[in-house]
Amino acid sequence: METYKCPVCGNTDINSIGYLNGEPYCRKCISFNGENAKERKIKKGTITFDLKYKLSKEQSEISKQVIENYKNGINTLINAVCGSGKTELVYGVIAHALSTGQQVGFAVPRRDVAYELYLRIKSVFTSNKVILVCGGHHKELEGDVIVLTTHQLYRYNNYFSLLILDEIDAFPYQGNDVLNEMFQRAVKKNYVMMSATPSNQVLQRFLEQNHNILYLNRRYHGHKLPVPKFVRCFGLAMRIELIKILKKYVQQQKPIFVFVPTIELCEYLYSKIKDKVHGGYFVHSKCHDRAKRIQDFRDGVYSYLITTAVLERGVTVKDLQVIIYEADHHLYDESTLVQISGRVGRKLDAPEGEVIFLGSKETRAITNAIKQIKDKNASV
Ligand SMILES: [Zn+2]
Structure with missing residues (x-):
């Protein structure tokens, strides 16, 4: 055969x-079947894009280097801390590619993140055709900038002169050979990958293949990353500690996410504390109205939200405080803990906040996550 x-x-x-x-x-x-995209000619010419604010010195240096790499045929990995303004770092290279008539793609693993990204890119590149392609949204497949989920990459074989991939360490892309292969096949010229927490494996591969790694350890507003505090407690004492902290934040009128490792624990914990601390709610991936619950939280309807991995990335809430309940659970690896901690202090007018890990033992993931954040702070 x-x-x-x-x-x-x-x-x-x-x-x-x-x-x-x-x-x-x-x-x-x-499972990846459907229509493939057709070749499309992109009009050359000067690209104007509407940046909402001025890049910091570090941001604009990286932005320039990404363009340089692209011109020289070098792939780039941007390793930038949570809240550093990662997306803004690639506007320059997108504009460069478009101005020379080259096709641009911007992929992310998760659908809700793709949608938010699409709105953002569209509002910046107002004179170009920006489209969104994701599950349930793929009638139109061709545009100047195609924002898509990694699951849709199969439609674009050898297609993108510039392909950007954000959140490379996120589920379901991380460790998925099929998606990885489809990504490589979709690239016609060069790619830019981005992450706040790339795995050692990815870093190693970039070094071996002579690609360029760019680091950004300073948040866009210049303040340091909040360093998580580990509080050892277990069983009922953990719940009592949680209630105590929640009451304090609620009184200070600060919004709170309480992360838990599983859906079962999410609902159970809510049932146990809802009568002790009023005004909260819960959300997880099985809630069909999860978008509404999250929006209601943003609008101040709830004082706290008990949640699972659904709010681990891509969410920015002003003055947010974060508690991880059972932070010593095996599902919480170093990069997940760093990502969750990165939800805090993202806004220019509220650049600080607290991250508290509650657990019965300090795991290696906890120790390493705290060390990683301290090291990044020390380097700026
Ligand atoms: Zn196949």
């Missing part, structure tokens, strides 16, 4: 190749 290589994901493993009427098909990426 001759070897079959899947045209979508590059799979050659015979164990995941099936046959239908004698024709081979790939089981690895069978």
Whole structure:
């Protein structure tokens, strides 16, 4: 039997190749089917983009370097702390690519993040056609800048002269070979990857392949990252500690996220504390009205929200305080703890806040997350 290589994901493993009427098909990426994008000519010319504020000195140095790398055919990894203004760092290279008539794509693993990103890019590149392609939203596949989820990359084989991928360490992209392969196949010229918490594996690969890594350890507003405080407690004492802290913040009228490792614990904890601390609610990935619960929280309807991984990334709430309940749970690895801590102090007019880890033991992930944040603060 001759070897079959899947045209979508590059799979050659015979164990995941099936046959239908004698024709081979790939089981690895069978769920990725649909229309492919057509080639489209992009008009060359000067690009004006509407940056909402001036880049800091560090931001504009990195922005320039990304453009330089792109011109020289070098791939870039931007390792920038949470709240550093990562997205703004690639506006320059997007404008450069567009002005020379090159196709741009901007991918993220999660759909709700893709939507927010689309609105942002559209409001900046007002004279270009910016489109969104994600699950349930793929009637139109061609534009100057295509904002998409990594799941939609299969439609764009050898397509993007410039492909940007943010949140490279996020589920479901991280560790997913099929998505990774589809990303590589979608790149025609060069890519830029971004993360606040890239894995050592990714950093290693970039170094080995002679790509360029750019670091930004200062937040855009110049204030340091909040350093989490670990409080050792367990069982009922953890709940009592949580109630005590919640009451303090509620009295100070500060909004609070309480992160918990599982959906079961999310609902259980809420049932146990709702009569002790009033005005809160919960949200997790199985809540069908989760967008509304989050919006209500933003609008000040709830004083606190007990939540799972759904609010771990991409959310900015002014003056937010964060508590992680059972922070010693095995689901909380170093980068997740750093990401969650990065929700705090993101606004220029509220650049500080508290992050509290409650746990019965200080895990290696907890120790390393706190150390990583302290090290980044010390380097600026
Ligand atoms: Zn395949």
